[in-house]
Amino acid sequence: MNTKRLILISLIALGALALSACTGAPAANNWYGLTADAERAYVAGGSFVYAVNLKDGNEVWRYPTEVNNKLLFYSNPVLTADGQLLVGSAGTTHSFVSIDPVTGKENWVETFGQGIWIASPLVLNETIYAPNTDGFLYIRDLNGKEVADPIKLGGALWSAPTTDGTLLYVASLDHRVHVIDPARGTVVESIDLDGAIPNSPAVGADGVYVGSFASTVEFVKPDGSHEVVTKADNWVWGSPVVDGETLYYADLDGKVYSVDLKTGKQNWSIDFVDGDKIGVTAGLLVTPDHIYVAAESGAIIALDRAGEIVWEKTLEKAVYTTPVAAGDLILFSPYQADIALAAYDAQGKQAWTFTPEK
Numbered sequence: 001m002n003t004k005r006l007i008l009i010s011l012i013a014l015g016a017l018a019l020s021a022c023t024g025a026p027a028a029n030n031w032y033g034l035t036a037d038a039e040r041a042y043v044a045g046g047s048f049v050y051a052v053n054l055k056d057g058n059e060v061w062r063y064p065t066e067v068n069n070k071l072l073f074y075s076n077p078v079l080t081a082d083g084q085l086l087v088g089s090a091g092t093t094h095s096f097v098s099i100d101p102v103t104g105k106e107n108w109v110e111t112f113g114q115g116i117w118i119a120s121p122l123v124l125n126e127t128i129y130a131p132n133t134d135g136f137l138y139i140r141d142l143n144g145k146e147v148a149d150p151i152k153l154g155g156a157l158w159s160a161p162t163t164d165g166t167l168l169y170v171a172s173l174d175h176r177v178h179v180i181d182p183a184r185g186t187v188v189e190s191i192d193l194d195g196a197i198p199n200s201p202a203v204g205a206d207g208v209y210v211g212s213f214a215s216t217v218e219f220v221k222p223d224g225s226h227e228v229v230t231k232a233d234n235w236v237w238g239s240p241v242v243d244g245e246t247l248y249y250a251d252l253d254g255k256v257y258s259v260d261l262k263t264g265k266q267n268w269s270i271d272f273v274d275g276d277k278i279g280v281t282a283g284l285l286v287t288p289d290h291i292y293v294a295a296e297s298g299a300i301i302a303l304d305r306a307g308e309i310v311w312e313k314t315l316e317k318a319v320y321t322t323p324v325a326a327g328d329l330i331l332f333s334p335y336q337a338d339i340a341l342a343a344y345d346a347q348g349k350q351a352w353t354f355t356p357e358k
Contacts, residue, residue, distance in 0.1 A: 032333040032340055033076040033087065033120070036326035042101065043333065043340050043354070044073035044087050049097075050356060051104055052341060054326055057352030061104030063097070071095060076120045076160070076322075082142055088117020088130065096121075096130060098144060110144035120160040122168070124182060131157030131170055137180070148185050153178050159200040159239070162208060167222055169208045171197035177210055177220050189224035199239040199283065202247075204261070211236030211249055217259075230259045230266065238283035238322060248291055250280035256293055258307060268307035272299070283322035285330065289346065292330055294319035300332050302348060311348030315339075 033044035040060055041052040047067045051060040064071065072091040077099075079085055085101040096117065098107035115133030122129045127147060128140040135157060136150040155174025162169050167188065168180040173196040179189040195214030202209045207221040213235040220226040232251035240249040246267065247259040254272035259265070272280075272295060279296025286292075290310060291303040296318045302310040317337035324331045329343045329351055341354040 030074050031320045031335045033074050034321050034324050034331060034333050034341070035077050035079060036324050036331060037079055037101065038327060040101065041324070041326055041331055041341060041343075041354075042077045042079075042085060044075060044077050045333075045340055045356075046073065047071060048356065049073050049077060049085070049087055049099060050340070050354075051101065052354045054329060054343070057341070057343060057354045059354070059356065062356070063099050063104050063106065072116075075117050078120050078123065078160075080123050080142065082126075084142065086121055086123070086128065088113075088119075088121070088132075090116035090118065094132075096140075096144065108144045110140070112138055112140075112146070115156070118156075118158045122161040122163060124163050124168070127182070129161050129168060129182070131159070131161060133157060135172070137161070137168075137170055139182075139185070151180065151185065151187065153187070153190075158198045162201045162203050164203050164208075169201040169203075169220070171199065171201055171210060173198060175212070175214075177201060177208070179220075179222055179224065188222065191220055191224050191226055193218055193220075193226070195235070198237055202240045202242045204242045204247075209240045209242060209247060211238070211240050213237075215251065217247065217249055229261075229264060230257065232257065237281040241284050241286045243286045248284050248286055250284055250293065252279055252281065254280055254295055256280065256284065256291070256303065256307070258291075258305075270303065270307045270309075272301075279318075281320050285323040285325060287325055287330075287346075292323045294321070294323050294332055296320070298334060300344070302330075302346075313344070313348060313350070315342060 043050045048062045070091045070093045071089045077087040085099040089095040094113045097109045113132035119131040130138040133156040135154045138150045139148040141147045155172035170178045177191045193212050195212035197212045211217045215232045216228045219229045234252040245261045250256045257269045258267040282294040293301040298315040301312045315334040317334040321333040332342045339353040343351040
């Protein structure tokens with residue numbers, strides 16, 4: 001994988017986003033944000049956020065109901081315990097929106113931040129922590145009102161914070177992982193990992209695992225100490241996944257890895273280069289039975305825990321969005337495709353696809 005080509009793709013995608021904001025172009029001009037609950041998938045793409053019925057793939061609602069050239073969505077929406085769907089806009093007004101996930105009606109909208117909303121927020125103890133590309137972490141209550149001064153972290157923040165229940169971990173494209181004490185609103189540690197970090201840290205026992213463009217996964221402790229746990233052949237773009245004593249991750253050469261966290265030894269790796277399934281920028285989805293991989297070539301693959309291919313399909317375009325489990329379905333969202341969403345069961349049978357109406 002040519003990493004320069006990936007950077008170019010990212011820049012083109014961001015340019016397409018800006019263009020679609022001005023022209024009202026279809027949502028297929030950019031990658032999609034994706035989340036789901038027991039009844040609906042929520043797809044953020046272009047001018048709209050869509051709710052899709054998981055039973056049949058039909059649109060339930062869209063927000064807003066008509067194109068607003070000042071709004072542009074592509075970060076993963078976040079469902080809250082009190083029944084909100086939160087999503088930031090990459091449009092010109094810097095809007096951060098709360099939507100009723102049942103009706104699609106707007107609960108509230110606030111405008112703050114100087115950059116755009118690529119990262120999803122984290123909700124902890126009824127507080128919203130929202131990272132922006134302007135390098136600030138914004139702190140709001142569940143009504144969208146500011147409850148503390150933003151924390152300046154620096155660098156562009158592209159990924160959602162993670163938490164161990166006490167501390168926050170926020171990654172930045174300026175190579176740093178920031179450890180934050182939300183009770184005091186202070187940065188406890190700021191650790192340089194020698195590579196840009198576009199993904200969210202994965203919480204483990206007594207620390208977090210962080211993949212970066214240094215082609216490593218490092219374990220970072222709250223006191224700022226850190227060590228390389230494992231290496232990759234190329235950049236690690238998507239978030240690593242901790243599943244018990246096993247760490248899973250993928251790189252931009254299309255290689256997927258499994259590492260035993262007790263011994264630090266690699267269980268297995270599988271290389272998709274020969275099959276032209278190269279380039280894994282999306283995070284992996286790990287379920288009790290399978291590891292799901294979405295690749296730049298459009299390949300979607302289910303692996304078993306031994307790293308063997310259970311099934312594989314091909315979508316018409318690249319997939320940069322991390323797959324999402326929704327009940328008995330696995331959801332995939334391709335980039336610049338005719339469809340916005342494809343649902344498969346665990347056996348690899350396609351249940352339905354969703355194409356937004358224009």
